[in-house]
Amino acid sequence: MKQRQTQQVRAVLGAAFLVGSPLVQAQSVNLPADSPDSPAGVEMIVVTGSRISTANGYEAPTPITLVTSEELLKKAPESIAAGLTKLPQFVGTAGSNVTSSQAGTPSAGNYLNLRRLGSIETLLLLNGQRLPPTSFDGTTDANIIPQALIQRVDVVTGGASAAYGSDAVAGVVNFILDTKFEGIKGSVQGGVSSRGDNEQEKVSLAAGKFFMDGRLHLEGSFDYFYQPGLENNGLRPYGGNYEGGWVNVGANPARPCAAGTCPENPFTPMYNVRLANGTYGTLIHGGRTARQAEARAGSTPFSLTGYTFEPTLVGGPVSEFGAHPADLGTPTGTPNFNVGGADTAVTFGTTLTSLLNTKQTFARADYEFGENLTGFLQGSFSDSDTRYVTVGAGTQFQSFQIYSDNAFLPVGVRQRMQQEGLASFVASRVEADQHPKEVLTNNRAATVLGGLNGRWSDMQWTTNFSYGRSKLRTRHFGNFHQPRWFAALDAVDAGEFSGGAANGNIVCRTDLTNPGLFPGCKPWNPFGNGSPSAESYAYFQDEPSRYQVENRTSGLAASLSGPLFDVPAGPVNFALGGEYRRQKLIQQSNVDPSTPIELYEPGLVEDGATNPANLNGIPEGLRTAANPFNLLWNSTNVGNSFGKQNIAEGFAELAVPILTDKPFAQELELNGAFRYTDYSVTGGMRAWKVGARWSPVEQIRFRGTWSQDIRAPTLYELFQGVGSTRGTFTDIHTGRNTNLITLNRGNPDLKPEIARTITAGAIWQPTFFPGFSASIDFYKIRIEDQITRPNTTLINQLCEDSGGTGPTCELIVRPLPFDDRSAENFPLSIATVPFNQAFSEMDGIDYEINYDMLLGPGKLALRLLGNYTREFTQASSPGAIPLILAGAAAGVPKHQITPSIDFSTDRLSVGVDVRYISELFYTLQPNVFVTNNRLSSVAYLNANLTYDIVDGESPVTLYLSGANLLDKLVFAPQNNAQPTEFYPSFQSQYDVIGRYFTAGVRFQF
Incomplete structure (x- = not known):
């Protein structure tokens, strides 16, 4: 009878959490000794999106990886979210290890990515509650989650849309809080790499206490983390920086096909690859007659084409023309990428890993109003800053033209232009003397959740409200304000311009032709590295391009769960509920790329007529009738966006026991879930799941699910305003x-994506081998109508x-x-533009082995987590050649394995783990060819040590961890990457920090 009652408790709670209502709080549940539904003293751990688990998710019908916060912090002491990225199921997560050259993507947070299907396909929860998006693309930065009170993380590695709704296609990451913590605990730690850089600081503090005879419980926490990052690629081997870096370029410059698209011209790693279409001192391209210059089209041969101006025009020798034929090195099979050359350039200065500074606060109150009614209210606030340099040397390739009356132009060049009948020439420059282009982002997020939980007869009910608001601010310093730059570029001598003799009064032409159009204009001298004045750069570079994104989400929800009736195998349990949410996106910018920037008098551009209002420096292609000039900044032009929608959802779930305590059927249970969601913008969608659990004998359990999962388009995908780069x-x-x-x-x-997911697995816990358990799960996911850009x-x-x-x-x-x-x-x-025309398909196997045993004075724990991806393909549209991504560097490794060993006594704990990534290939496509296509497998060795210097009920613990102890750095030059702008490795896949040590102290009382 007691066994049946225990099963009933599991069925009731499991039904509620399998449906996954965010109303239900996933936490340890102590049932009273006199409860008719539980044996005395049993503590049940509810795993969200699944049934009850007393260990590690083995009893769930949907595959679940359960990891404690302690285990995750051993893998990555900086944060629990960073520890998750070390698990085999996470691939391609964007964090401080991945920066952006345009500052138009939220890449510097911690955006978890399950199976590399995309962070947008991975749903993040806090205690079962959907977290608000923190960026314009609908994704959520895991850095906003309070760290100190996290108890464990449940990773549901199968489709879970029937349980949680949209975005759970790849799975769910649920951070579980300890809502009954009592006492005070905290930690202080620091870290540094073996090269003496990228130091980190972390402080964590939490407190909790019961009041009013245990009816009221209060708790709160604060977390702080700081890490400066690595300021440029040259701080690690192969990174280059001021020298040309390693790049995969075409090997045969004589081949007409693009690099890497034919066997005769494969991508080949070369060192000292540099940019051959621009120099630090300005490179001359083709000339233009007066009519061509006015129309900004066409070119005329110029005898000085290919000349560059002296590295410096101050205090050094100059040639006859103030310029000399540029030494542009040896051509490669990639256009304009050369090897060597005294005058070639690189875009140095890119940050390798970004600065990260996070602060999180959290508070919660639980109150027991009566025996069958409890309430709670919680709130959190996070403030996260990142900073990184996109490039220290910007590029302007054939992006401006110089007129013969430019006051800074060397006399020899001006005379040659006049002799050949040229009014201007088109030029290129790499700005080694500019202020580095630096991105600063601030992400603030606040959430409030409150609710009531009660019991009515055998039924449990919940209701809650939630509100979340996040604001992401991004500023990109060092960008050229394009109109001001073109005005400053067109410098003339005021005396000459008025028809008199040169008087050395160099001004912007617009000061004379259109006074007041560009007030404060400072003429810019591009001829020679170091020639532009700081004042001229400040005129068009000091103001940042900037934008901010605000997301607001509010919701109301309610659910009811309990037994319906009994059948011979036990009670049939149900759960049902509904939810209503409102979402709003507001994006504001200091530029609107949808509105052309008119710098011309209408109708006087294409016909070649004289137009003194024109900015003369603008080259071809930046303004024509078909393509109005619309870049206020030379990069990071994010448009304004606004969108909102209402979402109404209803769900139901049923768990039906079929057999129990029978031969070859110790337990057989079927369950099903259904969710209907109505989006005010894209219409109604259905998600469903059917599953089963079967235990033929006590030590073996089988499980399987078949589901339809959905992801609705985000507000940004629907309503993004025009942006440009x-x-x-x-x-x-x-x-x-x-x-x-x-x-x-x-x-x-756009319309919602639809995915079909199949999982099938088995769990073995042999009675003859105490402490041993193993699981294996097959999964197959196919996403149709996938939204891709x-x-x-x-x-x-x-x-x-x-x-x-x-x-x-x-x-x-x-x-x-x-x-x-x-x-x-x-x-x-x-x-x-985003389209519903792609598909993704993948299948593979997740497996886990655990063994715990007593060994001498302590306990030995062995664990192995692994993933095998058999197939992963994506196609951009129906009929397109699918990309083969299983085993490709841009996809997922075929094998990822993390074995770990931990030995602990009362005061000492020692642990070692290895993160193994199997070999990868640059490409598996039949029409792309790469020399040395194979990237060897890599294994990262990590270790941790803890010791209680004070034991007992108020322990004080010292801890030390070492990551990547063998200092493995994977050399993997990028195909056709701009030299030194990208580190020669796949940063979302491999470690780029190297050997790293962290030490700290934890306390609790």
Whole structure:
């Protein structure tokens, strides 16, 4: 009878949590001794999204990896979220190890990514409650979660949309709080790499206490973390920086095909790869007659093409022209990427890992109103700052033209231009003398959750309200304010301009032609590294490009669960409930790229007529009738966005015991869940799941689920305003590598993704081998109508493959017809828009082995977590060639294994673990060729040691951990990466810090 009662408790609680109502708080539940539903003294641990687990998720029908906060902090002492990224199921998580060159993505937080299906497919919960998004793309930074009171983390590694709704396609990460903590505990720690850099500081404090004879419980916590990051790529081997770095470039410059697309011209790692289409002192390209200069189109041969101006014009010798033929090194098979050369340049100064500074506070109150009614109220606030340098040397490739009357132009060059009948020439420059382009982000998030839990007869009910608000602020310093830059670039001598003799009064031309248009303009001298004045840079570079994103989420929810009736095998249990949420996105920026920046008098550009209001420096392609000039900044032009929607959901779940205590059926249970969600923007969607658990004998259990999961488009995917960026781009159509304007916008016609997930597994806990347990689970996920935003390279390739007739060709604006492959037909712009046209499919196996035993004076714990990914493919559209990502560097490793050994006594604990990543390949595509395509497997050795210098009920513990003790750094140059802008490794996959040590002290009383 007692066994049946225990099963009843498990069924009731399991039903509620399998449905996954965020109303139900996942926590340890102490049932009273006189409860009719539980044996006395039993403490049940409820695992969200599953049934009750007394150990590590083995009794759940859906695969679950359960990890304690202590175990995670051993793997990564900086944070629990960072420890999760060391688990085999997490691949490609973006954190401080991954920075952005454009500052237009939320890459410097900690955005967890299950199975590399995308952080947007991974749902984050705190005690079963959905966390608000913290960035414009709908993802949530795990750094906002309070650390000190986290008890464990449950990772549901199967589809869970029927339980939690949208975004749970890849799975759920549920951070479980200790809501009954009593006492005071804290920790202080510091860390440093073996190279003496990237020091960290961390402080954590929590307190809790019962009042009013145990009816009231209060608790709170505070966490602080700081780490400066690594300021540039040159701080680690192979990183380059001021020297040219390692890059995979085409090996054969004579081949007409793009690098890596034919066997004769494979991507090959080369050292000292540098930029050949720009120099630190300004590189001269083709000349222009007066009419060409006015129309900003076409070119005329110039005898000084390929000349660069002296490295410095102050105190050094100069040639006859103040310029000399540029030494641009040896060409490679990648256009404009050369090896060596005295005058070539690199975009040095990129931050390797970003600065991170986080602060989190949390408070909670629980109150027992009566025997069957309890209430709670909790709130959290987090403040997170990041900082990193995108580049220390910006690039301006064929991005401006210089007129012959420029006051800074050396006399010899001016005379040669006049002799050859040229009014201007187009130029390129790498800005080694500018202030580095630095990104500062601040992310603040606040959440409030309150509710009531009660019991009515055999039924349990819950109701709650929630509110979350986050604000992300980003500032990108060092950007060129484009109109001001072009005004400062066009410098003239005031005396000469008025028809008189030169008087040395150098001013911006607009001061004379359009006084007041650009007040305070400071002429900029581009001729020679170090020639521009600090004042001229400050004029167009001091103000940052900036934007802020605010997300607001509020909701009401209620649920009811309990037994319906009894069948011979036990009670049939149900859970049902509903939820209503409101979401709002507000994004504001100091630029609106959707509105062209008009710097011309209408109608006087294309016909070549004189127009003194024009800014003369603007080159071809930046302003035509088809492509109005719309970049206020030379990068990070994020548009304004606004969107909102209401979401109504209803769910139901049923757990039906079929057999119990029968031969070959110690337990057989079926369960099913259904959720209907109505989105005010995209309409209604259904998610469902059916599952079963079967124990033929006591020591073996089988489990399986089949589900339909959904992900609704985010407000940003639907309503993103037009944004734009400028960066270098290799056009396979023309073979030209130069600057490209990329336009980004949302798509209000998107519909939700639909995924089908199958899991099937087994758990073995042999009675003849006490302390041993093992599980193995197969999973298969296929996402249809997946929302993806094809990048410019893919858009370009798909259009090329279609011969200019495919749908992506409409996103590419060229000045000439498609059949023209001359350099002049380089795209004016490419637009990227999200579409429901991709699919992803993957299958693999998760497995886990545990063994605990007594050994001498202590306990030995062995654990192995592993993942095998058999297949992972993605296609950008129906009929497109799928990308093979299982075993590819841009995808997931075939094998990831983390074995660990821990030995502990009353006062001492020693642990060792190894994180193994199997071999990867740059590419597995049949039409892409890479020399040395294989990246060898790597194993990171980590160790930890703790010792209680004070034991008993108020312990004081010293701890020491070492990560990557063998100092493994994986050398993996990027294909066609801009030299030294990207570290030659896959930073979301491999460690780039090297050997690292952390020491600290913990206390509790």
